[in-house]
Amino acid sequence: MQVCQDLRGFSAVPIIMITARVEEMDRLRGLDLGADDYICKPFSPREVVARVKAILRRGPQLLTGVAPRLIIDDAQHRASLNGVELDLTRLELRLLSTFARSAGRVFSRDQLLDKLYSDHRVVTDRTVDSHIRNLRRKLEQACPGETPIESLYGVGYRFQLTDG
Numbered sequence: 001m002q003v004c005q006d007l008r009g010f011s012a013v014p015i016i017m018i019t020a021r022v023e024e025m026d027r028l029r030g031l032d033l034g035a036d037d038y039i040c041k042p043f044s045p046r047e048v049v050a051r052v053k054a055i056l057r058r059g060p061q062l063l064t065g066v067a068p069r070l071i072i073d074d075a076q077h078r079a080s081l082n083g084v085e086l087d088l089t090r091l092e093l094r095l096l097s098t099f100a101r102s103a104g105r106v107f108s109r110d111q112l113l114d115k116l117y118s119d120h121r122v123v124t125d126r127t128v129d130s131h132i133r134n135l136r137r138k139l140e141q142a143c144p145g146e147t148p149i150e151s152l153y154g155v156g157y158r159f160q161l162t163d164g
Contacts, residue, residue: 022040077093105159
């Protein structure tokens with residue numbers, strides 16, 4: 001439990017706890033401390049393989065190109081920048097994930113709307129501006145003086161974190 005807690009202090013590496021502790025409180029504590037999965041003995045080796053594959057299908061939680069400054073865990077609806085937990089709405093987290101997975105790429109408002117609203121509801125392209133404004137404010141708290149989301153007049157937005 002302590003190793004899991006210590007690892008979560010600086011890394012988003014996937015953690016699967018395999019243990020003889022079967023009490024519900026132990027399982028809940030392990031998951032609360034940051035484990036991605038918790039497997040109790042006895043278990044089938046095929047089950048372990050299936051659970052590892054399930055975690056790997058989610059993709060890397062520590063995003064390359066911006067790591068270790070930015071950690072996004074979509075499954076737990078968490079994100080942190082420079083070790084500061086970001087208090088994001090569902091749409092802000094989806095927006096940040098979209099940007100971070102394609103750092104440096106320019107997205108138009110329409111492209112971002114398609115990523116944010118997969119149900120294709122009718123919203124104006126200025127809705128994106130509101131989400132960007134709120135996300136910028138929250139990122140600024142974690143990295144003062146930086147502007148990771150750049151506006152490109154008449155084109156859209158680009159996300160880029162510096163190495164510092």
